[in-house]
Amino acid sequence: MMTPQVITPQQMQQILQQQVLSPQQLQVLLQQQQALMLQQQQLQEFYKKQQEQLQLQLLQQQHAGKQPKEQQQVATQQLAFQQQLLQMQQLQQQHLLSLQRQGLLTIQPGQPALPLQPLAQGMIPTELQQLWKEVTSAHTAEETTGNNHSSLDLTTTCVSSSAPSKTSLIMNPHASTNGQLSVHTPKRESLSHEEHPHSHPLYGHGVCKWPGCEAVCEDFQSFLKHLNSEHALDDRSTAQCRVQMQVVQQLELQLAKDKERLQAMMTHLHVKSTEPKAAPQPLNLVSSVTLSKSASEASPQSLPHTPTTPTAPLTPVTQGPSVITTTNMHTVGPIRRRYSDKYNVPISSADIAQNQEFYKNAEVRPPFTYASLIRQAILESPEKQLTLNEIYNWFTRMFAYFRRNAATWKNAVRHNLSLHKCFVRVENVKGAVWTVDEVEFQKRRPQKISGNPSLIKNMQSSHAYCTPLNAALQASMAENSIPLYTTASMGNPTLGNLASAIREELNGAMEHTNSNESDSSPGRSPMQAVHPVHVKEEPLDPEEAEGPLSLVTTANHSPDFDHDRDYEDEPVNEDME
């Protein structure tokens, strides 16, 4: 059923639960790549030779005052080689991943260890490199712990700390024009964290960024100590590494898919796709914007993160939420998200899932109306009812955007609550809570997509394919706040919630088309909705939501709904500026 590229959640679970590899085993996997890398190495060497030759030619030509035409030729040649390299890397990466997967399932621990010489350097797919660095950095920073792993010393030889050089190489073809193709060569000794103490991907804001760790380390030295002691090369760490590996892989796959889809969309819409990614058009492709932004947020240090390169190495270790690129924000901010967005743009649930985490950390205005958000907040609550303050808290918790300008959006929330009939105020002992009158809410939904059932179907079905991603996405993106394993293993109900919310809106729209506007609720009289009762002892009857609706409402139960994590209202005051 599954393609070799996609890992099912079950598989992920398997990996997480039972298949803890020893470092040796992990190493074996790596060694299996050596054969592959050999050929690439050859290519690289060839390329380097070419480089030198080209350099010579350039010099000669300069002295001889030859035609620039020839230089052009040379440059093109270089480019071609680079592309070749990139392709090779791509291929190898895929190969590697599939091999790894095999390795996960059928391990041959007895395999003799090949000497992992520097040949691997620069050719290991970036994320693997990164992972190895993560595994081994502690051992180099300080002296290795008691058990010596033969491979450690050499794997750390050339891995730079935050892979900027590699990134820039891949991103920037001009880097080769100086003849100094910065593909990692063995001699180019690593500038590790000593040189860039603050750029360690696992260390940021005084906190260890190891997935699920978040240990506080005052300075870099203590961080290194911590890394060495807590994240030594043991089963746990390797398992975490592997999970992270899968996470990155999934992310890349998803990114590639979405890019492909975007391309297809734009092609279909006859948009000149000269620069597909940069399309600043009022198309307002929420998903693409989100993707690129989340990417930039995730790896702010790899600045030249051109979305056009499918092999763009996503730095697997993300930074904290503090790296909010305000410049990007502002480009999106003015864009008036219209409700039609939700219906005209085929937002997949995967997008939403990503959006969810994205909006949590990035101060980007969510493309949903206040009413939708309020309703979502209420429906996510166990009791399907929230006080005003709890609604506030939900907003601030789920959307970074709503952590400022509190006066404005809170006013808007109150305004919406009062204005829309779909929000019913219910007084109970402790005060008043707000509930959602689904019927009323569905009534107000436009009949937009009634004529395009295929779209609906598409959106609904797309949820299925996104589901396996949730855990991984969540694990990788929420690592700042939530331990990796908890999220990865149990998944995140909140993600499903938002996704289901959209589906619910769609279902509602469909239901609306089915039942037209006649109030199909048997239990409630239309009058009741017209006159919002201000004192209601009983919550809304859930049974009046039939079919798909009831399905969703039950799915909206989120067991780990974290009330306690309420944000204070304080963040409103400028913590950013």
Place this chain on the structure above:
DNA sequence: ACAGGTATAAACACGC
């Protein structure tokens, strides 16, 4: 041009 939905701002009432 118009209606409907929405966002934003603001005035006001009310209770604690």
Place this chain on the structure above:
DNA sequence: CGCGTGTTTATACCTG
């Protein structure tokens, strides 16, 4: 009186 909550009005924008 200040504050939170809730209601209402006004205005502007967008979309069909």
